[in-house]
Amino acid sequence: MDTPEFSLSKRHRPKSPWRHHFAWLESLIHPSVPVLPQDTRAPPQPWFLRLPLIRYAILVYIIFAVALSATHVVSWCVTHRSLSSPRVFKDWIPKRTYAQDEPFSLLDGMPHGLKMAKMLDKSDYESTTKVQPYWLRTAQKIHPEGLSLMVMITPESWSDLVRLTDHWQGPISATLHIGTEEDGVTIKDKIRHAYQEHASRFQSVDVHLIETTSRSPSVLLSRNVERNIARLYARTHYICELPSNVIPATDLRRMLDSNKNVYGDYLRNGDMLILPLFVGNNRPSLRNIPNHKSRLLDLVRRGEMGLLDPTFELNQGPTNLSHWEMATQPYIIEKYDLHYEPIVIQSKFVQPWCAERFLDRKSACLFSNHLAGGDFWVLPQDFVVQVAPTKPTTLSSLDAVIEDRLYSKFFWEQCVHHGRQLEALGLWYGPRSKNIHTQCSRVIKNWGRGLIGKAE
Template sequence: MSEKRLSGSRPSVAAATLPHRRGSLSINTATLATSTATSQSPISGSVDATISPRRTRGDHFQTWIPRTLSSSRTTPTLPHDKRSYNAHYRLPRLLRHRWIQFVILVYATFSVLLTFTHLCQWSFSEKPITEPPVHIEEWEPKRTYRGDDAYSVVDDMTMAMRFSKMFSKSLPGTIEYTKPYWQRAHVTPTPHDISLTTWVTDKNYDQLIRIAQMWNGPMSITLHIESKAPTTSPETLDMLDQIRLDLQKESSIVQYADIHLLVTPPSYSGALALSRNSDRNFARLFARTEFICYLPIDLVPATELRDTLERNFDSFAARLRAGDVFVVPTFAYITAEQVASPEADWAEQAAEDDGEPENVEKEQFMTLVHEETFIPRTKSRLLHLVETGAMGVEDRHWPIGSGPTDFNKWKNAEKLFAVEDYEFHYEPVVIESRNVQPWCSERFAENGAACLYATYLTGANFWILPHDFVVRIKEQQQTWLSSTETVIQNRLYAKFVWELCVHHARMLDAEGLWNTDKSRHAKSSCSRVINSWGKGLVGE
């Protein structure tokens, strides 16, 4: 009876449930495979269930991770295959603890929820996440190197090393003896005022006195002295002491003028050891106001430019900070005989012509400077002198009465108007921002037009002031250079114009401004140069 049960399709339940008999049970593999393939009845399923060991609830919990990982694999059908399968995916001993499995489950759940929360916030948020703006007024410069040291590496540099980098066109020996703020003004200027900048030498520093009297405001002056001996020699010290004493006699210089000393070797060959454009940059570098006005030493401010800026500060400051400049027309006496005429009192004659009260003091309209030279202080006084042929508008490189300043338009103007016929030799007196304008090119010994042409190519507008002007107090000296130096400088400037055109055109193109209004000046004045030198490099 037992042999029939063993050869049939229903094995003995008792034999299957005994562990010692289950381990010693030998069944023909081929017969069992055939029996398994042909018998799919519920009875065979009960046999498998009977042969498999009974698992407790704890065993089921310990094997939930392997079953999840192996869900994609085919479930084994034979009992001995099932045991080896579970043994192969058996968890490490550490992960069999329930509390560790619980921690893993909590961490996975928290990670999923946190990721889902961030995705929803990013998807449905209307306000973009931006960094808080940094205001320039609140920014404080800090060293990014050796922050724990009380001194900077720059402190170890000599003055000659620093200025040789700032003024790279000069030899280091020519700027070795420099002293910024050799004489500091007693009155600290307000940041938004205008500083008058200029340069003087030991031969013409006395002319600074009359400019200071007429300006009566902040000044930044370069005192350029040529000396055979260094600044510590007795000769140089005596000369500097005498200059200091002479300048301190004028109270306006003591109150408002910052004087910066620059001592260079003498010019044995007649050439300039340091260019006048460098002197201009030196004075601008140490100016203590936001706006500056460079005025040659032989010009005098006839009107109150500082008051004009103060009255129109909101509109003027915005234009200056945007890069525009304000042109101050220059006027000069046409002949030396008309500079001062004892026989004719121009102030009284002008008052009679204009119907102004005779009891008004003459100094309100005309000021005596430079011995017998009268300076008109109002536009009406000036126009009267122009109508009589005594004075005329002066643009350097143009005849008296002509030039880009356009006197015919200026005499009737009541508002600002722009220069329309700009030319790269144009070098008027301008009010500009100290911070945004290009620096003067120091390759030229003396060329103010090079300073302004770079400004023009950046897209700046030249606005002419309708009621302000300056006056030349003596016949214009064309240049400080020799004839040979003048020829060389003119040739260099012609090439410099081409170079500057390509340079600024490429800068505008690199900043994405070539197809904007900023590039209109570069396109109009440099079209031929750009088409030849900059073809394929600038714009379309």
């Protein structure tokens, strides 16, 4: 009797080990029932999604994406970010990306008007073409490590520049704004004649000419543009903008030379040195100006002079008169305000440029410097004095309202702009970012949520 042959059917064959361990994968690739509830009336899936190879590819992509995301999250959480190694190298030197071996630049052949229009792109083209740097230029050699005063004047305030040159023999970078509705040729001839006739008085003064249809700040060419022009063409590494009716009461050049190491480091790091501004009930003449702190404080105690921070009440500004009276070393401003406009000594090269969208807003220049990481250091022994009344602003009430609204938006914009820059440079967690963390914490946390509200 033959032994019957038994054959195992497909359902009774032993399962392979890999099929046992990866049964869940088989169920995903070939589900016996829909994984999710489906409408039986729904159309069938596309034919390519029913192919096992396509299903495997989609599954592999999902696993890879999850693994990559998890890797980035773990790396971001555990990686130590060095605060002392920014992503900018100190030895980096800016170079042209084209024709580096040629001694010339394509800018050499560009017309003057086009150059100025590109540099001052927020201003009217016709107005920028009439800007003349070094319209009146001194032939004296200026030491680049010195300090230049920046002054914005008009034909009416030319006498203020003359008074300043009598009291300050250092370099001056002045912008002269002339309106074309006047007899501009006659005015320019008179000023040129006065400059040349008293050459010894103006031996360190450069005058940059600006001609527009109106002398008052306008959208054609704003006062902030004039600040940038005076700064751009100053011949020294350090600059200080002074109103035309203010003069230095102490020897600023001697102060900088004797403290070159300390103050030089401050300025090169982007910090600003504040010169307290004092004003008297009766405007002092040049002979009666106090030139020492002790003499000035005697006048302050008698109520004859006071500390003036523009936009603040007398003796009530962030400069802090009580602190300055007792100070023997520079101190940092503790209660910075968005509208603070002190007179500062700063680097020509380090700080951001003034925002040219504003007609006349010095605080916008200083606010950008502050967010970029610059601190305000009040000088303990030096100061400036206002010797003539401040002329009323020429901005209309409508322009003033527009300026205020622009400035509130500018606050938010600068917080995000400088925050992105500091993060890109690897400085967000370092001491360079302490100012922006203080001023802009609410803006950065709530950006895009509509919860920012007014400036802090």
